[in-house]
Amino acid sequence: MTPLSNVDPRFPIGTFTFDPAVTPDTRRRAIDAVRQTPAKLRAAAAGMTEAQLETPYREGGWTVRQVIHHVPESHANAWIRFKLALTEDNPTIKPYDEHAWATLPDVSRTPVDSSLALLDALHQRWVALLEVMTADDFTRRLQHPERGQLTLDYMLQLYAWHGPHHTAHVELVRRR
16 A cells, blocks of 8 residues: 555546557456446445545545545546447537536535445446447547547546546545
């Protein structure tokens, strides 16, 4: 286990980097990471006290509660973006203000178990889709107004990183 003093709390598993040399094995590993995210996030949050849930993972960062609610919100947007890219020709997707979503009043009053259950169901559907996609499907594109044109291979790798990234934020609070 890496000492906490050696971990950048913003990016405890490192920053996202896209590997353009995509292979079937690259995709399989990324799909496995997406599949495992709900169980790993649930395990990281298991037994946390209300005080821990209200603790920011870093100074100026979101609380554990906000992080746990953010993951299914973000991944629901990603799943819909996959569906759009698979059914439309280079659709332009709508970005959203993650910080504004994380500070809406429902976040502080909703039990984290509801978001963990949502994540379980969402990932069951998302992985079912990912497992039937062809190599050509993963090369389909979408247009992000801020990031430009992205492939579904890029999106898959991004979300294979995103789940463990936020799970590591929860684990930082647990380890303190």
